[in-house]
Amino acid sequence: MPSVYFSEDDMCTTQKLQVARVQKWFLVNGWDVVKDPADADMPICLTCNGWKLLTENSFNRINRLQKAGVAEKLVVLGCINDAHPEKVAKVHSGKTISNAKLDEQIDSLIPDAKIKYADVPHCSEFRTKEDYRVYDISKQFVNIANGCSFNCSFCHHKPGLGERRSRTNEDVLAQIKRLVKLNVRKVVLTGMETSFYGMEHGTNFAELLDAVLKVDDSFEVHIAQFQPQGIHKMFDTLLPLVQSKRITDFQLPIQTTSSRLLKMMKRTDRTSDVASFIEKMREKNNRAILRTDLIVGWPTETMQELDDSLAFAVKYFDEIAVYAIELDPDLPAWKYHEQEYSAEERNRRVRYARDYIEKHGKMAHCGQQDDATMQEVEAKRQQMRMARGVA
Numbered sequence: 001m002p003s004v005y006f007s008e009d010d011m012c013t014t015q016k017l018q019v020a021r022v023q024k025w026f027l028v029n030g031w032d033v034v035k036d037p038a039d040a041d042m043p044i045c046l047t048c049n050g051w052k053l054l055t056e057n058s059f060n061r062i063n064r065l066q067k068a069g070v071a072e073k074l075v076v077l078g079c080i081n082d083a084h085p086e087k088v089a090k091v092h093s094g095k096t097i098s099n100a101k102l103d104e105q106i107d108s109l110i111p112d113a114k115i116k117y118a119d120v121p122h123c124s125e126f127r128t129k130e131d132y133r134v135y136d137i138s139k140q141f142v143n144i145a146n147g148c149s150f151n152c153s154f155c156h157h158k159p160g161l162g163e164r165r166s167r168t169n170e171d172v173l174a175q176i177k178r179l180v181k182l183n184v185r186k187v188v189l190t191g192m193e194t195s196f197y198g199m200e201h202g203t204n205f206a207e208l209l210d211a212v213l214k215v216d217d218s219f220e221v222h223i224a225q226f227q228p229q230g231i232h233k234m235f236d237t238l239l240p241l242v243q244s245k246r247i248t249d250f251q252l253p254i255q256t257t258s259s260r261l262l263k264m265m266k267r268t269d270r271t272s273d274v275a276s277f278i279e280k281m282r283e284k285n286n287r288a289i290l291r292t293d294l295i296v297g298w299p300t301e302t303m304q305e306l307d308d309s310l311a312f313a314v315k316y317f318d319e320i321a322v323y324a325i326e327l328d329p330d331l332p333a334w335k336y337h338e339q340e341y342s343a344e345e346r347n348r349r350v351r352y353a354r355d356y357i358e359k360h361g362k363m364a365h366c367g368q369q370d371d372a373t374m375q376e377v378e379a380k381r382q383q384m385r386m387a388r389g390v391a
Contacts, residue, residue, distance in 0.1 A: 003032040005040035006127065007061055009047070010054040012157075013224075014192055015078065015099070017143045019046060020123035022077075022106060028120060029113045042109065043070045047078035049160035052326060055080060062092055075109065077102075079160025083330070100147065100162025122167070122175050124184075138185040139222075144172050144208065145191035149199070150227065153266040153333035154295070154325060157192055166198045169208055173215060180216045186248070187212070188222040195230025205230060206237040213244060222249035228270035231277045239277060243284035249381075250281075253293035257312045258305040261298050264336065271312065278316045286388050289381045291319040296353050297346035298325050299339035310353055314360040318384055321365055322353045 004026045011019065023033060037043035045065050047058035058080045065074055077097040081088055088096060097105050106117045124140035145166040148158045176187060189212070191197065197205045205226070212221060223242070231238070231252070242250060252274065256262060259269040278290060292313055296306055313320045324346040327337050341349075350366070357364035363381075 001030060001032050002041045003034045003039060005034050005037045005043040007037070007043070007045045007065065009078075010050065010057055011046060011048050011078065012050060012192070013141060013190055014143050014146060014161075015048070016126045017123050017141055018099075018102065018146070019077075020125060020127045021120055022102075022117070023127050024123060025106070025113075025115070025117050025120045026110070028115050029110055031110075037065055037068055037070045040070070041073065042075060043073055044075045044077050047076060047080040049079035049083040050156055052156075052328065055084070055156075059087070059091065062088075066092075079157075081160075082162060083156075083159035099160055103165075121178070122171070124175065124179060136186075138183075139188065140179050140182075140184045140186070141188045141190055142172060142175055142179075143167075143191055144189055144194060145197050148193045149196040150193065150229070151266055153264065154327065154331060156326070156328060156331070159330070161192050164193070164196060164200070166200055168201055169198065169203055169211060172208060173211055176212055176215050180218060184219055186220045186222060188224055188249075190224040193225050193227050194223065195225075195227040195233070204234060204237075206234045206241060209238070209241045213241065213246060217246070220246050220248040222251075223247065224249075224251045226250065226252050228252065228254055228274050229268060232268075232270045232273045235273060235277060239280055242281050242288070245285050245287045247285060247288050249289045249291070251291040251293075252317075254309075254313070255293060255295045256298065256301075256305065257309045258301070261301060261305060264298065264333070265295075266332070275312070275316060289319060289384060290317045291321070292317045293321045293323065294353065295323050295325050296349040297341050299327075299336040299341065301341075301349075306349060306353065307356075310356045314357055314362050317362065319363040319365070319381070320353075320357050322350050322357070323366065324350050 006019065006023060009019070026033065034040050043065060045062050047061070048054040058078070062076060072094065074092065075095045075097060076088060076092050079099045081096045081098050082100050103118065107113065122143065124142060145164055147162040147164045149164040151158060179187060194205060198208060254271070254274060255265060255267065257271045262269045294309055294313060327334055327340055354364040
């Protein structure tokens, strides 16, 4: 029986789900999964380009596996192949699998496979229990799209993930119907960005959500990575859907409320749309935990701009993830690096922002949390719902 090894990884939720599907593809084709790369016929190094540290970790992982004596058999899979192809070529002469073109390239790993990758159902669970920050089998993930529709000047993710590639409504709904049969209680509609889902198929996120809610009334729905542009685009059709109390978690990354900074980020200011939408959503659904992301310490950001963003965030959201901006020479925002604040100042602003958020009774975190912290956050979410009488 041939065997495959998967390295540890720092991947995001969408990519963990994709790798889980890749592993399932190997298994249904008769391969065994081993824990030691030296024992594998095909060692696979998983990579991520989410932040500088994660990119460095990926290259270190390649080097470690090569030193383990598996260089000739090694396959490098993931975002650094798309974001840094020349750098990868300098350290790895073997096979690579692009993230953006995985569907086209993955079958080359098992040329004689009886079951093609496209015929393997999408996964709702990660490969290992360790991949979860909070392990809850009643909560399952449905990745509705890969890639991203936008081109934010600071984004490390887009170069590795590529353009948006939506699944069809029918494919997504079939997966959810399978989850209903398993008595799943929470379905997370996720992707690197979900707001412009389905445009290439002549549909949109509101149409998908409407169909998802009609599948069955036995589960709650969480919405992840929904950009403010989607609020602007689908305000009237999306609003009545999210007013359903079955929508219990909604992540809407705003980054800042400063029009000036948003322009530098190559994002459109939809602050007023977001405010109006949330106010109307809350009129009928106060059960949902509303979450957002803020970038702080952007070059030339004033304290007034930061305070305005924080005031807006604590007024409309329950949970705010705070990130210090990280500029990279490979990204368009690098043109602002001469105006960049010191690491000390950026970290000070992160602490300032978190203190501000917590002072106003809302949850603050940096997004990259350990398991214990995320369990605490989950408990606080439940407490918020109970305080509203809607747990």
